[in-house]
Amino acid sequence: MSEQRSRPRIPDQIQRELWARAAGRCEFRGCNELLYKDELTQQRSNLAVISHIVAFSEDGPRGDPVRSKELEKDIRNLMLTCRVHGKIVDDKEKVSDYPEKLLLEFKREHEQRIRMLTEAKENAQTHVLLLQVSIDARDFQIDQTAAFRAILPYYPAEEDAWVIDLSGLNISAESDGFFQVTAESIAIQTREFLRRHPCGQSMKNISVFALAPVPLLVHFGHLLGDLHHIDLYQRHRDSQEWTWKTEEEAEQFYEVVEPDVDDDGRANIALILAVSTSIGREKVDAYVGEDAIVYEIRASNPSVDFLRSRKRLEMFGYEVRRLLALIREAHGHDRTVHLFASVPAPVAIEFGRAVKAFDPPFVIYEYQKANHRYIPALIINTHQT
Ligand SMILES: [Zn+2]
Numbered sequence: 243m244s245e246q247r248s249r250p251r252i253p254d255q256i257q258r259e260l261w262a263r264a265a266g267r268c269e270f271r272g273c274n275e276l277l278y279k280d281e282l283t284q285q286r287s288n289l290a291v292i293s294h295i296v297a298f299s300e301d302g303p304r305g306d307p308v309r310s311k312e313l314e315k316d317i318r319n320l321m322l323t324c325r326v327h328g329k330i331v332d333d334k335e336k337v338s339d340y341p342e343k344l345l346l347e348f349k350r351e352h353e354q355r356i357r358m359l360t361e362a363k364e365n366a367q368t369h370v371l372l373l374q375v376s377i378d379a380r381d382f383q384i385d386q387t388a389a390f391r392a393i394l395p396y397y398p399a400e401e402d403a404w405v406i407d408l409s410g411l412n413i414s415a416e417s418d419g420f421f422q423v424t425a426e427s428i429a430i431q432t433r434e435f436l437r438r439h440p441c442g443q444s445m446k447n448i449s450v451f452a453l454a455p456v457p458l459l460v461h462f463g464h465l466l467g468d469l470h471h472i473d474l475y476q477r478h479r480d481s482q483e484w485t486w487k488t489e490e491e492a493e494q495f496y497e498v499v500e501p502d503v504d505d506d507g508r509a510n511i512a513l514i515l516a517v518s519t520s521i522g523r524e525k526v527d528a529y530v531g532e533d534a535i536v537y538e539i540r541a542s543n544p545s546v547d548f549l550r551s552r553k554r555l556e557m558f559g560y561e562v563r564r565l566l567a568l569i570r571e572a573h574g575h576d577r578t579v580h581l582f583a584s585v586p587a588p589v590a591i592e593f594g595r596a597v598k599a600f601d602p603p604f605v606i607y608e609y610q611k612a613n614h615r616y617i618p619a620l621i622i623n624t625h626q627t
Contacts, residue, residue, distance in 0.1 A: 270327035291328030354395035370403035375454035381409040392484035447471040457606040457619040463594025474588035499538035514538040515583040
């Protein structure tokens, strides 16, 4: 540092704001060390270093001929750190391990958490629940660290997520009994989770991460029900990350098809949910007949990347609850509805949550990739106790 420009003096006001934003703790990811007193001796002393993300000198770490000067006193470019982490941030050799983008992430994460924790009106913790089931005989492990990243600025309420793990099962989804066995196991484990986390005034919210075949996701959502406050996440195909990609305003994301027919009580009733791909009527007719009464919720442009924002999920939840009320009104609640869905995990779960005891039973079909057809897999909401 000595051979370069001398360190600029950070104005007191900026220093104070940075201390406040960091709540007097090191902002380096995972450190969180208290910087105004020595933990060992309990002596008050200033152990903090104010580190530059883009160095104040263009020759310094992440330095830049223009931006170094511009950002030298900008709070957005400053991190409060302990001495150890100050050294790491200031080390030119370590720039490839700690690029600007990553350090900005550390800073944002820390400051968001502090804000969240000190804003008394909202609980800053969430219970993290993972469900993993083999899909097409392939196993998926949900990365807990990635899940904990996605819930930011919330904190996980427990050190480890609650995992319902049905990966590594030795039966293929195509064999008889697969869905019954896995559904039963999911039911037992989900009830146990809910028993340990009763909903009530002090209930924190629940964050759900799931990878499983669609019928099991619907079943899982139905078990979770509508009472808790639940945040659903999806793994984005390209990044493999669970963090929502974007925030957007409500729009007409879905088209709802409501057939205008007289129900003579004999035709089958079907519901198509087409979000990831469209579903041709011929696929459905094979099971329910050409005279079936078919309802549909269709994404404006179905694609596996359609569910980019929480808003799109929220709007689906709204449309599906409205449509369920309509189906109930038109056909009562005893006629079985055949469900064909090509949807991302959170949409399947949200559908299950929306189905109430007074709704009709649903037969949920599973799409078999190998032979390009749907097979009936599970029935939910059978009105039996
Ligand atoms: Zn530190």
